[in-house]
Amino acid sequence: MRIVTARRVSQVFFFVVFIWFCVVATLGKEVWQLRGWPVNWLLELDPLVGLATLLSTRTIYAGLLWGLATLALTVLLGRVFCGWICPFGAMHQAIGYLGRRSRKLSAQLELNRFRPAQAIKYYVLAFFLAAAVLLPREWLSSGSLQIGLLDPLPLVHRSVNLILLPLADRLGVGPAPLPRFYEGAGWIAAVFLAALFLNLWIPRFYCRFVCPLGALLGVLSRWALWCVGRTEEGCTGCGLCACSCEGACTPTETIRTSECVMCLNCLDECRHDAIAYRTRPSASGEALLPDLSRRGFVVSAVSGLLAAPVLRLGGVTGPNWNAGLIRPPGALAEEDFLARCIKCGQCMRVCPTNVIHPASLEGGIEGLWTPKLNFRIGTSGCQHTCIACGHLCPTAAIRPISLDERLGRSGFAGSGPLRIGTAFVDRGRCLPWAMDKPCIVCQENCPVSPKAIFTREVFNTVRTRAPLTLKSADRSRLLLAADALETGRFGTGDYHALLPAGLRLRITANTAGTLELERALAASESPAAGSVCTIQVRLQQPYVDPNLCIGCGVCEHECPVLGRRAIRVTAENESRSRQHRMVL
């Protein structure tokens, strides 16, 4: 088998694995659902995730140890990950191939020549790694993990999870039973599609100029034991190898080892056996690293180091925190969270109720595409018996909490249930509070026991066109002096007639001129002719007990005031922050 065939098989294999893992990140026990599939495996193989979280947390969390495998592979064999494994790389290569295949060889040679701008990705890497560095807290607030914005594995997971699969859902071929929504999906799609379409101008545009993981692997590949290079004899300088070079690493000139993505097209194309993958250096010389300017490196590293401290001057992780940013249950305190979240969208993907969404700027620039809850979207609020997101989070930005911890049971009874916010009733919008309409859907749906939402009963006098003067009373029926009522409106069981003596009886039916009461009036209770009766509506007005509310948002989701809900959750009193505590 030709080596490039082997490479293509590998690329297709890993691409299929990737798509499969995205699809099966669906809560459930079927073969095509989550079960035990290692859906984070490709993210964990990404050593940039491991390295960046090492810098930002001084730890390597669980599966991120897999990054060592990629690191070892690269140190020994070069950027095999880029050319053989990376699913985003495979997409770029496929599109880039479609873009260049019909062009003349001279044009292809031009497309695949080395460009000094390929150094940009190293500056990107330096910037993001510097931003991730956790300095001692007493110096500066730091350690912002922004690598996920451009790291190809989080980027491609986010894009497939939040763009392609929801589109597939709408076409009826996706894994979700109901079409899923993701707030701000357009921006994520824009980055994804731009990265893909740029291949039509320059193949592997993203890999060559942008990809910080490629840059990291490029640096690691400098001492690779085996590398591509020109042999001593045989090269005629025909340039065929360079026409199809994916990394634009000029194989027959001074080869740019760090740029070689191990596509091995050169080996396949060369008719003269002048290119080899071997332990000896290239006969035409090697440049192990691209020409990086010290100035550029210093600028990117220093701006990276300053990024988090400067952005946090806005106070969004401190006193100016956004109460509208509700993090999933188990999310760490904001600064610790920002040190871990890679914006991969796995939590948003697995959330069975579609309540987790990529944040726009609610959490500041640093919080872009990190998870936040939107209770208006989805099938319900955040189900308080669900802990899926934390168990899928590859970096423990959302901790893998137990159900006991979430519900405050057994060992966690002392600390009580995990709170992600508190619901507040908007009395100006709530139907029983502001509109004389019985409702309490929120109270009914409050899932905690005892309910965090309770009601107080009031009787409010209903507006009628005119005072209701009574003509007479006949057993359980009151006759009005004039027709003044809307027929049938007061027979719902919520309305009561308040008689002049202060007696209040439920109305069971009404016509324009009569009211039917729940029972017959005794002779002594009968109102005098000419006296005035009022109609009252019995209302249960909702209140929130902040000591019981966990912020799950089921109430907000269910509230019938759909546009801007009359009960809304904000992050007040969330367990993850001592500073956000609201009640004793």
Place this chain on the structure above:
Amino acid sequence: MSPDPLLNRREFMGRAARAGATLLAAGGIAALAYDPTGPGPSFEEPAASGLPDFSLAEAGRRMCIARGAERPRALQLALQALGGIETFIRKGDRVLIKVNAAFASPPLLSATSHPELVSEMIRLCRKAGAAAVRVTDNPINDPASCFALTGIGEAARSAGAELILPEERFFRPLTLKDAALIKNWPVLLEPLSGVTKLIGLAPLKDHHRSGASMVMKNWYGLLGGRRNIFHQDIQTIIAELARMVTPTLVVLDATTTMISNGPTGGSLADLKETRTLIVGTDQVAVDAFGATLLGKTAADLPFIAKAEALGAGSADYRALSPIEVAA
């Protein structure tokens, strides 16, 4: 380039060595940093378990009520009646005076410790041989403005005390044993480090939520964080504060009392000349007496009984046979 096999072998060995070193280093770091379980439920720092006891056994539980319109004079007389400042402050002592500098308002409005009283207290401590005197508070309004506008900052400096404005790093978590509220809560501990004597210096004020702001309520200013959450249970927090702090001496300044619109006041109409200064070693007793100047009794202020129950002192100030002096 010539394919010199020797050179190539050397080159290869060099690469191999560096690759091996990279892998070893990466593996070593990963092994050290490996965290199979992730972070736990909380990242609470270990908390201090309490404050030192600053009281003097030999000074006993005593109290003096000095009448007069002039604060420094009243303080001198009251201390004399209690055996002189030397009874409480010895040569070499390092004294912290916890003032009430809560609001950025002028001394005239009596919402804060009076600067004349602050400077007299510092002067007396220094006269008794104190090696250092510090003045601190964690005010409600902007700290720098508070110390400037109340005149306390200037009084402290000119009397030779060190003024300590609260800084983030001066607060450390403290857990008071068996407390319901003071659990892992940031407390202004740094100014207390190395201190041997602690004096509380508070004005007598009406307080809308708790009923009165006196010497026990004054310790609220040692709390950091979003401490106003404790207003949800203010009687308990005052009692716990009294249990947390065992001062050497407390001074309740009722020369001019804020009898209404407390604790901020803002108008001379809120004030009443009561011409009284109370100095004592039992903060509960001093507050119990202070209540009477507000037209209340100790029973009207639940924190007094709660503090007594927690062992912070005695609500029966008469049992202390307070010495009355007139200036």
